[in-house]
Amino acid sequence: MSEQQPPNVPPPQGVTPPPAPEAPPTDADLVQDKDARQMAMLCHLLAIFTGFLGPLIVWLVKKDDHPFIDEQGKEALNFQFTVLIAAVGAGLSMLLCIGFIALPAVGVLNLVFTILATVAANKGEHYRYPISIRFLQ
Numbered sequence: 001m002s003e004q005q006p007p008n009v010p011p012p013q014g015v016t017p018p019p020a021p022e023a024p025p026t027d028a029d030l031v032q033d034k035d036a037r038q039m040a041m042l043c044h045l046l047a048i049f050t051g052f053l054g055p056l057i058v059w060l061v062k063k064d065d066h067p068f069i070d071e072q073g074k075e076a077l078n079f080q081f082t083v084l085i086a087a088v089g090a091g092l093s094m095l096l097c098i099g100f101i102a103l104p105a106v107g108v109l110n111l112v113f114t115i116l117a118t119v120a121a122n123k124g125e126h127y128r129y130p131i132s133i134r135f136l137q
Contacts, residue, residue, distance in 0.1 A: 031068045031124035039065070040072035040121040047114050052080035072121050074136040079117075079129040083110045 031037055039062045046054025059073030083106060090102035113129055120127035 031066075031126075033066055033068070036066035036068045037122055037124050039069045041118050043069070043073045043076040044114055044118040044121055044127075047076050047080050048111065052077055052084060055080060068124075068126075071126065072117075075127065075129060075132070076114075076117065078135050079110075079113065079132045081135050082129075082131065082133045085133070 031040075039058060043055040043058045046058065055073055055076035059070070059077060063070040063073055086106045087103065090099045090106050093099035093102055109131070113131070117127045117129065
């Protein structure tokens, strides 16, 4: 028969335990201020239609009103600057025929990640884009 270790015994030396699953955000983690959530959501949503200009205007006007707006405005701007750089690079690579695949991929990723960020900001969740250069800290 195999022996089972009691649950409170630490793992043997040299064996790392598996990482704990990420806990879903609790109510204490979510932003409760409805106006702050809406302005943060607007930063992300305007990026779909205006690129970095919409988030830049909202962030400059509202960044001092609430820390959540400041944080999410910076996130939206960082991502839109990253998308702009990727789009220029893909546009230049059209000379090599790679850009004909890369440019639509950049557009689709921009749309998908921006929608995810918009929904998360509307819920009051602190969203970070998975692919983004941190220009603004």
